Amino acid sequence: MRAVRCETHGEPESLTVRELPEPVAGTGQAVVRVDAAAVNYPDALIVADRYQVSAPTPFTAGSEFAGTVLSVGPGVENVAPGDTVMGASFTGAFAEQIVVSEATLSPIPHGLSMIDAAAFGVTYRTAYHALVTIGEMRPGDWVTVLGAAGGVGTACVDIATRLGGRVIAAASSRERIEFCRRLGAVEGISYQSENLKERIKTITGSGADIVIDPVGGAHAEQAIRATAWGGRYVCVGFANGEIPRIPMNLVLLKGAILRGFEIRTLADHRPDAVAEATVELARLISEGMRPHVSEVFGLDDAPRALGLIQNRAVRGKVVIDPTM
Template sequence: MHAWLCENPIGVDALTWQERPTPQPGAGEVLIRIEAASLNFPDLLIVQNKYQMKPPLPFVPGSEYAGTIEAVGEGVTHLKVGQAVACLSGTGGFGTHTLAPAKLCMPLPAGFPAVDAAAFIMTYATSHHALMDRGQLKAGETVLVLGAAGGVGTAAIQIAKAAGARVIAAASNAEKCALCTSIGADATINYSTENLREALKTLTDGKGPDIIYDPVGGEFAEPAFRSIAWRGRYLVVGFAAGPIPALPWNLALLKGASIVGVFWGDFSRREPAANAAMMQELAQWYGAGKIKPVIHNTLPMAQLKQAYADMGSRGVMGKLVMVN
């Protein structure tokens, strides 16, 4: 097998494509032949030693992937050789093969291509958990999605629409706004050229959005929160812009509003039954055509460094997927 190896987490340049012995699965593991692996924001951080999870060195990055099971370890009864699966295990995806814990593998129904499956779990699970569970979204409510053309943002638009919401998508350029419209957003705001607060006032008749989905943080968090509706829920999803915003608490009081944390990874570990039910619903929505990953581009696995550069430069819309 071959894989991108991180021996020194000082950045993407230090990754090397190496031949490695193909491992055999231990108890509770499966060996997967990887067909596709997507880039998620943590993949960018983990090779720079900036992510909360710090795997022992050396490691193969690649948090999320899909492929076919080639061998199963002792005690694995629900998966078999030849089965198509998707998996989000945190590492291992940027190669031709990997070992994965069987309990993290999602069996794929027929008609679920590997490229879509590799770009599915992280973004859709995060956005469903955020909007439906933490945000308690109801049909007819208005959702503002910040960073709406990104990985979790595009999933949030589709899920909010599937749940019957009106969606306002906010992004940093016209091309990104057009993409959001093409996947169902009812209105868009280009926050590089428009005043976010004024635009939200106009688009909601002064009422403000009921839910704000924020994977970006930074400079737009406070103006967005100032615009939230009475009883609004502000979903704290991530800080792609870097700075972690600080809000004056009186703003929450004035709107009877909630600041709601979203941590899908811990939700899946602490509440596995609820997470499994959610994943089942998402797979059904995919089968029914209500949701579908937005694939910016697919690149050969050998071009991983190019993919990292594209993601780091804020140029990706939806998801980048590496293929073998």
């Protein structure tokens, strides 16, 4: 089978497509034919060895996929050959086949294509939990989304709007803001030409009720300064590579609530919230919610796709189709 390999840590252009033996399912595992694989920002960090957890080389890049079960190993009870599934793995998704624990797989919600399913799982679950489980969003809340035109950002704009939030989309250009308006954002702020704190205050009057931040860097403090008293700032990641240093007196004076979470470990701590989110997301899908996929690439173009994500040059999600 063909797979996108990282043989030494580095930039996306260092990745190469290789022929590998087809995987074999062990105890508790399933082999899945990858029909689509999403490209996520952490994939670039893992390739560059800048992620929180290091992946020893060589490895197959990619972490999120949708496909069809080809075979299962001993002890597998919940999936069978022929099932269509979506799943995630630390590495291995940019390939024609992947072997994973059955515990990482879930049925594809009715109404999603393979491309949709690959693009949906990580970003939409992350967005839902950031907004609802961690951010405790209520209808009518002012929700500021940083990096609003990216994968997690667009999912946040989409979900918050559908749940009754008033979304302010913060992005790097007017074109990206207009894209977010089409997803439901009621206002937009351009980092390049506007003062983030002042604009949030002007738009909301009393400040943002929730800030969702997958970006990090200097904008984090400005966004916290623009929260209403008791506002919630939810840290989702650091896409710009800079971890913010927040003055704690600011948190004290504003009564701000700073929270964060990692989607990989949430189920260990809040299985109830994961089950609740599954039901609610299925309802939203049934009402027409779909991820925005801007481009689809073949395996040979995976380095280019990962580079676009790394440089934040896409709107919404990018997906790999191994059949192309």
